[in-house]
Amino acid sequence: MNLRELVSALNDFASPSLAESWDNVGLLVEPSPPHNVNTLFLTNDLTEEVMEEAVQKKADLVLSYHPPIFTPLKRVTWKTWKERLVVRALENRIGIYSPHTAYDAVPHGVNNWLAKGLGACTSVPLHPSTAPSSPAEGTHRVEFCADAEHLDAVLSKIKDIPEISCLTTLPARVEGEEQTRVSLTCSQKALLEVVALLSQNSLLYPKTEILLLQKPLLPHTGMGRLCTLSEPVSLSDIIQRVKSHLQLSHVRVAVGAGRTLESPVKKAALCAGSGSSVLKGTEADLYLTGEMSHHDVLDAVANGISVILCEHSNTERGFLSELRDALAIHLQNKINIIVSEKDRDPLQVA
Helix, strand or coil, X not given: CEHHHHHHHHHHHCCHHHCCCCCCCEEEECCCCCCECCEEEEECCCCHHHHHHHHHCCCCEEEECCCCCCCCCCCXXXXXXXXXXXXXXXXXXXXEEECCHHHHHCCCCHHXXXXXXXXXXXXXXXXXXXXCCCCCCCCEEEEEEECHHXXXXXXXXXXXXXXXXEEEEEEEEECCEEEEEEEEEECHHHHHHHHHHHCCCCCCHHHCEEEECCCCEEXXXXXXXXXXXXXXXXXXXXXXXXXXXXXXXXXXXXCCCCCCCCCEEEEEEEEEEECHHHHCCCCCCEEEEEECCHHHHHHHHHCCCEEEECCHHHHCCCHHHHHHHHHHHHCCCCCEEEECCCCCCCCCCC
């Protein structure tokens, strides 16, 4: 499969536009074209040990959930391990693609997989995603009515304002008079100039309507999940379910104030990876994530919310097996897809 065809298919599986604005997703390293992909190699973290495994298994593209290139590289030498990853990738004609928070957002992604560890439940995103291309331009719509005497003059001045689009005029009848209804879409900056222009005319300004254009929410898509269990389950039972789902012998637990290990859990808020900013302020019986700051844990506990921490990548890595099967179907079994055996969480319980 040609690399560019594969990247297009991966983008269709989970659009990079769903990723957080601070993230670095998509194709990060591209060997010189043409580049065909016979083997796609999945990993949660692309370390040097994992890169060596990818080379040995003759991978043509590494899909690394976490982007190995995050902050800008000023040079590509043998000095730092991330620079060496790029060197090794290009030397062996291996591309690198990272989806990261795009996979967090989609309904068939990491957070929905993590929610399966709670048992039977329904879930909704904590921070829903909005449609990336609607509206295509502008943040506000401005509408007003003008008579023939003022229409040409005001339209002439409006057309000189930058960042205005979708300017339309339609006949209208206002209070028995024939007028023209003007509608335009503009940016926040242009809105200030449009309002300043219209406010100079005491006949036009009272008839002006301003609408804030909001992008529609995408169903079941977004950051984090608020899960409502079908039946309340004790905290101790939830801990065992999570450990079994993530195949962990230990997790860290903070019991909420006024709660015990036998207290029922009906609502659980979760976020794979580092969940403090996503979970904070959510009303729930339990927070489930990889890591949180000490003070955010204290805040949750003080509010009667118990916390289960599993270490960052332990809440993500198990998704790779499910991803392998989903991508095999999405890509119509056109390429070989393998999951890294060397990828592991850097932290261990000693």
